[in-house]
Amino acid sequence: TQSTRPQRLLAAVQKNATRGDPRSVVLAIDQFCRQKEWAMNVGDEKGCILDSVVSEVNPGAVLELGTYCGYSAVRIACLLPPHGKIITLEFNPDNAAIARQVIAWAGLEEKIQLVVGASGDWIPKIKEQFGVKTFDLVFLDHWKDRYLPDTKLMEECGLLREGSILLADNVICPGTPDYLEYIRNSPRYKSQYFKSHLEYTKVEDGLEKSVFLG
Numbered sequence: 001t002q003s004t005r006p007q008r009l010l011a012a013v014q015k016n017a018t019r020g021d022p023r024s025v026v027l028a029i030d031q032f033c034r035q036k037e038w039a040m041n042v043g044d045e046k047g048c049i050l051d052s053v054v055s056e057v058n059p060g061a062v063l064e065l066g067t068y069c070g071y072s073a074v075r076i077a078c079l080l081p082p083h084g085k086i087i088t089l090e091f092n093p094d095n096a097a098i099a100r101q102v103i104a105w106a107g108l109e110e111k112i113q114l115v116v117g118a119s120g121d122w123i124p125k126i127k128e129q130f131g132v133k134t135f136d137l138v139f140l141d142h143w144k145d146r147y148l149p150d151t152k153l154m155e156e157c158g159l160l161r162e163g164s165i166l167l168a169d170n171v172i173c174p175g176t177p178d179y180l181e182y183i184r185n186s187p188r189y190k191s192q193y194f195k196s197h198l199e200y201t202k203v204e205d206g207l208e209k210s211v212f213l214g
């Protein structure tokens with residue numbers, strides 16, 4: 001039977017990356033996506049911007065919306081402080097199964113909590129289920145039409161504190177127009193656009209970094 005792209009991406013990790021070495025997992029995925037098959041990971045160019053934001057925030061608690069194969073969860077978890085944790089939500093069980101194995105190959109199971117389910121269902125339950133008060137950093141990379149409703153939901157559920165950082169992928173391509181309009185015009189956020197390119201291509205894309213002002 002025909003394999004899926006996530007399965008082939010996992011095979012490339014298991015073939016080319018060293019168990020327990022997260023940076024070799026990131027490199028193996030980027031090489032696979034450049035040389036063999038494009039896949040919608042945040043990628044190496046935008047990944048460097050992600051790395052600098054994570055290092056600057058030095059977050060104890062991270063929420064990621066949209067795990068896919070686990071590339072950005074691994075990339076973020078590499079840079080967390082000793083007790084830092086990331087909760088990552090993936091609605092597609094097949095993606096989640098691949099991501100679990102990528103995360104295991106990187107040796108980061110202790111730092112990454114992968115939850116299978118939809119953001120809209122889980123965001124209201126996170127506080128009670130995982131004992132999280134607020135998130136220091138949220139990385140949005142799931143369905144682009146969910147960025148805005150889920151941001152409003154996180155506000156309502158008290159998951160953001162003064163100084164919480166939202167970092168949103170793909171604000172140009174595929175684009176998140178309603179989210180950008182809201183976040184750039186809301187007095188409750190201070191936003192900054194980091195111009196880059198769509199992963200593994202020359203097409204323009206970028207990350208929007210927004211600070212919640214409370």
Ligand SMILES: Cn1ncc2cc([C@H](O)c3cccc(CNC(=O)c4cc(-c5ccc(F)cc5)cc(O)c4O)c3)ccc21
Binds near residue numbers: 091143
């Ligand atoms: C509700 N909920 N809760 C959790 C959750 C998790 C998921 C999945 O992880 C999932 C599945 C499919 C698509 C996405 C969104 N990502 C994209 O659509 C994307 C596209 C492109 C691109 C760009 C140019 C192209 F030509 C084609 C694709 C480049 C990118 O970086 C992307 O992130 C996310 C979905 C809904 C979820």
Ligand SMILES: [Mg+2]
Binds near residue numbers: 041042141170
């Ligand atoms: Mg993306």
